[in-house]
Amino acid sequence: MADDELDLNSLSDPDLANQMHDDLYDGLADEIVEGTEILLSRGWDAQRVLNDALVEGMRIVGIDFRDGILFVPEVLLAANAMKAGMEVLRPLLAETGAQTIGKVVIGTVKGDIHDIGKNLVAMMLEGAGFEVINLGINTDADEFIAALDEHKPDILGMSALLTTTMPYMKVVIEALKEKNIRDDYIVMVGGAPLNEEFGQAIGADAYCRDAAVATETAEALVLARRLTGGEDQ
Numbered sequence: 001m002a003d004d005e006l007d008l009n010s011l012s013d014p015d016l017a018n019q020m021h022d023d024l025y026d027g028l029a030d031e032i033v034e035g036t037e038i039l040l041s042r043g044w045d046a047q048r049v050l051n052d053a054l055v056e057g058m059r060i061v062g063i064d065f066r067d068g069i070l071f072v073p074e075v076l077l078a079a080n081a082m083k084a085g086m087e088v089l090r091p092l093l094a095e096t097g098a099q100t101i102g103k104v105v106i107g108t109v110k111g112d113i114h115d116i117g118k119n120l121v122a123m124m125l126e127g128a129g130f131e132v133i134n135l136g137i138n139t140d141a142d143e144f145i146a147a148l149d150e151h152k153p154d155i156l157g158m159s160a161l162l163t164t165t166m167p168y169m170k171v172v173i174e175a176l177k178e179k180n181i182r183d184d185y186i187v188m189v190g191g192a193p194l195n196e197e198f199g200q201a202i203g204a205d206a207y208c209r210d211a212a213v214a215t216e217t218a219e220a221l222v223l224a225r226r227l228t229g230g231e232d233q
């Protein structure tokens, strides 16, 4: 370590979390990985590191992006740093002895390349015992439908982070209706600009505000469907 480099180990927990917000802002992936590992070694659980260090850092990035202080290249670097930290947490968030309790096909809708939140939802679902087929970003209705045909999941999950792309979720749901397969799947939607009302208006089964709610909702809806025999219809 060069003399002028900050020793993350020397910081108290709150200072380290604050430093990680700065490092995320500056897109410093190596420092984010190191900070994540240090907090875990100090007994923080993965969820706390995720929420207090990484998601909070990204929230700050989002504000300055909105206000024109940060631009796409800087935010991409921040996103990469966030992903590097999430990779450290992945095995912990996905740690499970649980049997597979259901299958989920998930993707970010057409026109939208935001994938951090969707990947977090996928990770948490895996942690809860779901098999997850992650279609990635910019997914159109045909791609969603092809994946449903191929994998026969319990749940279709869609993510959108832009007000301009969230209406595409309705396009996908209408395409399912046209093919008479809408009721074969539980449809869950999420993403920062959505809300409960929007979820209902487009005919989704559930809107989930975050990854924890998505996981609880997925478990509850799959269980309810099994109890009512809905999966055989």
Ligand code: B1M
Pocket (backbone or CB within 6 Å): 055, 058, 059, 061, 062, 063, 065, 066, 067, 072, 073, 075, 076, 079, 106, 111, 112, 113, 114, 115, 116, 117, 118, 120, 121, 156, 157, 158, 159, 160, 161, 162, 163, 164, 188, 189, 190, 191, 192, 193, 208, 209, 210, 211, 212, 214
């Ligand atoms: Co974008 N971007 N971005 N961006 N970006 C937002 C979304 C924005 C709110 C920023 C702002 O202005 N404050 C704004 C949208 C405004 C709007 O539509 N009203 C915006 C914009 C405008 C844009 C561009 C148009 C900018 C431009 O080019 N001029 C462009 C669009 C590109 C495109 O998609 N076509 C763009 C590009 C980018 C980057 C590529 C630079 C990068 C994305 C990198 C990546 O994802 N790989 C980026 C980022 C990082 C953001 C912000 C800063 C952070 C998003 C994020 O990762 N949050 C974002 C500002 C913000 O949201 N605060 C912003 C952290 C993540 C953990 O939260 O994604 O909300 P989130 O996910 C949560 C919940 O929403 C929920 O659970 C997750 C975990 O708890 N959830 C689900 C999400 N999906 C779910 C699915 C579910 C259930 C729950 O069920 C299936």
